[in-house]
Amino acid sequence: MKLFQVRKGQFVYYKNELHKVYSVKPMFKQSVHLYRLKDMQQDITRASNIEPCRPKHNDSFIFYGRRYTIDKNKKPEPGDYILIIKPAPDFLDHYSLNEIEKVDNVEDGNVVTTRDNGVKHSEYVVLVPGKAEKSEDIAYYDKTLVSEVQLAEDESPQISGDVSGDSPVVGDIYYDLKNDTKAMIIAMTEDEVFMGHNVTVHVTELSDEDKFRLIYRFDEGF
DSSP: OOGGGOOTTOEEEETTEEEEEEEEOTTSSSOEEEEETTTOOEEEEOGGGOEEEOOOTTEEEEETTEEEEEESSOOOOTTOEEEESSOOOOTTOOOOTTOEEEEEEEETTEEEETTSOEEOGGGEEEEEESOOTTOEEOSBSOGGGSOHHHHHHHTSSSOOHHHHTTSOOTTOEEEETTTTEEEEEEEEOSSEEEETTSOEEEGGGGGOTTTEEEEEOTTTTO
16 A cells, blocks of 8 residues: 555454554654554554555444454344444544544443444444354454464454463553543453543453553553
């Protein structure tokens, strides 16, 4: 890809695996900042090293250790995850392309997420847990290049131990750019992080440099 074609939120392939762009810094040689969707491992590369991916109905991919299938027809329910494919946020809402958010409540097809974002029915598709029948696997650019061992590991519901060191833990301190404050992680579930300043976010949001900056990592003491 050309750098001018890359924008925040895009799904792309890097090293044969599905990633999401969380930052683009044109002044740097390695200007594209990514995280791998299956485990949130971060990478930095050049635009020429990535291939675009446009997710569509019935596509299936691995997100943070679990597989989901995109379903544009399913009606969301509280607890479901949605993928925002046509973002048109109102003034008080804060979300962008291909963000994945958890549904808190639903009204006439419009949802309010656990981040207090109001998302209209025309802006999202639902992520259904598991691999639907006849769905297309977009987790890899070329699945034939992936070993059977790696495929089995990727389908495991647990995030592998070799990347957990890069994952947030209770005690980490982040700077919340939106609220202009420092806050510690005080509790976590498998996919949500509870901050000391009464903010709850999905764990993937901590990788977004436009939202959070890591200040102190508890297990490394920096």
